[in-house]
Amino acid sequence: MTYTIGLATTFHDPAIAILDPQGTVLFAEAAERYLQYKRAPNCEPDPAGRMESLIRRYIPAGAPVRLATSWGEEFTGFLDQMARAGSFTLDALLKLSPGFNRSMVPQRTERALIASLHQQQQRAGLGVLIGLDRAFGEARLEGLSRFGHHLSHAAYACWSSPFRDAACLVVDGMGETGASAIFALKDGRLTELKRHRGRESIGFYFGFVTDLAGFDQAKGEEWKIMGLAPYGKPDPELMALLRRLYRVEGTKLVFADAETVQQVAREILARRPAEALESGWADLSRCGQDVFAEMMDALLAEAAALCPSENLVLAGGCALNSSFNGRIVGRHGFARVHVPSAPADDGNAIGAAWLAHAEANPDWRAPTGPSSPYLGSSLSSEPFERMQAWEPRLRRLPPEEIAQETAALLAAGKLVGWAQGRAEFGPRALGNRSILADPRPADAKDILNAKVKYREAFRPFAPSILAEHGPDWFESYQDSPYMERTLVWKQAVRARVPAVVHEDGTGRLQSVTAERNPRYHALISAFHALTGVPVLLNTSFNIMGKPILHSSEDAILMFYTSGLDALVVEDWLLVK
Secondary structure (H helix, E strand, O other): OOEEEEEEOOOOOOEEEEEOOOOOEEEEEEHHHHHOOOOOOOOOOOOHHHHHHHHHHHOOOOOOEEEEEOOOHHHHHHHHHHHHOOOOOHHHHHOOOOOEOOOOOEHHHHHHHHHHHHHHHHHOOHHHHHHHHHHHOOOOEEEEEEOOHHHHHHHHHHHOOOOOOEEEEEEOOOOOOOOEEEEEEEOOEEEEEEEOOOOOOHHHHHHHHHHHOOOOHHHOOHHHHHHHHHHOOOOHHHHHHHHOOEEEEOOEEEEOOHHHHHHHHHHHHHHOOOOHHHHOOHHHHHHHHHHHHHHHHHHHHHHHHHOOOOEEEEEOHHHHOHHHHOOOOOOOOOOEEEOOOOOOHHHHHHHHHHHHHHHHOOOOOOOOOOOOOEOOOOOOOHHHHHHOOOOOOEEEOOHHHHHHHHHHHHHOOOOEEEEOOOOEOOOOOOOOEEEEEOOOOOOHHHHHHHHHHOOOOOOOOEEEEEHHHHHHHEOOOOOOOOOOOEEEEOHHHHHHOHHHOOOOOEEEOEEEOOOOOHHHHHHHHHHHHHHOOOEEEEEEOOOOOOOOOOOHHHHHHHHHHOOOOEEEEOOEEEEO
């Protein structure tokens, strides 16, 4: 009857997961939601106060608990050796160059990130321990297991997929020895086939392009490269500069040396237009995305050669590149692609927990996916019950009326904050923490940006579509449960939903079914009945620079301080 707690312990995107004794995920959430601090850099995933409340809710008193983290024992020991040698002191950092090294990160910054990573491993589990003490008077903790970073990625991605057999490619910014790895999934079991070695990475490359284009990777602005790229045009000189950063030798991706990286950076900066710091650099975004696709394609070819399969599982931070993900099917023999809802480091909380559970229960197999992303916190109705005394515009509706009432508001052009059930695990709003709008007006995107989101005009808004209508609206339709890929809209329907058609004719869609999300499916169905359009504009329930909201109070605050026209939280409807 042992419960398992998994911790994602990187210096960014920390997260926690709780499994029951059968290996079922009871709870999973990134720390940024609870803290309301975007990506929660250098924050622990398990604050003691937070852990006490979660443990009381999900773990019975007296139950033993095993703990797992997402960086391996050997690597953690190596970090300890670096710390003992004084490599992480301020004096040591001052001796390093602030210029780019071959990893495409400033040398001093890279060492500071590794120092932060060491701190995260040192304090991993302290909050769980104190939380158990506070909840039950004593902690029945069965020690701490540390699992490899890329193995944790692969475990979460593969065991949450619908596949029993697949090739698995993990690509991110850094791992224990390198930034990518290839695994084989056979009958539900994972085998490592190839681990790439070296400090360079496609993830760091994309951050490099993000900074050169006038954005800030430290703020997580890589998303902006994908959004701006369709507005740019191929520039042969920029492409030639970026291609100097890598080459393919056989099936191996080889990166340039530090001198070349620095020279490329200087030449690109010399060409950067002055307005890039204000509005970004579209041509570099386009070329950067195109070269990213070339690099990823080289790794896909290697994965296909090592593990021929029609099924591909893609994980790691680079798997958030939805523009590339939508182009994979049909290449290198891959007919189906699974990207989990949280492919970046937050997902490793589940991966590490599942690895610990599997180690203790060798015959265990994960249930067939795709797994539900709705694993986070629920919303309290208490704030609305208090508001009834003084807010005449607040109503509690019968559950069967929520979809119809909200659909009517949307069809009338209203902007609606929609918060239902448990929060999504991962960075996308998938109909439980969403701002919704009618996709038919051409100016809906501009209105939403001006009144609520306050973000750059070039960033697209995503469509949620009834899955049964997907083939009628998208070319070569693929099921997309987590908004993890972009597909091309059919030419004939683009004018019907201009607010969710990006500059290149694509949309980063969410396929909605009644089984995955009954209430959201009912809402889109009601909107479809009113308008003939089985699509809603869906964006995350937050303002620019903040994480997706965490509580009912967050939703109420945003309603009153932004241009939202209506707020729907569970069965409560509040209008302006």
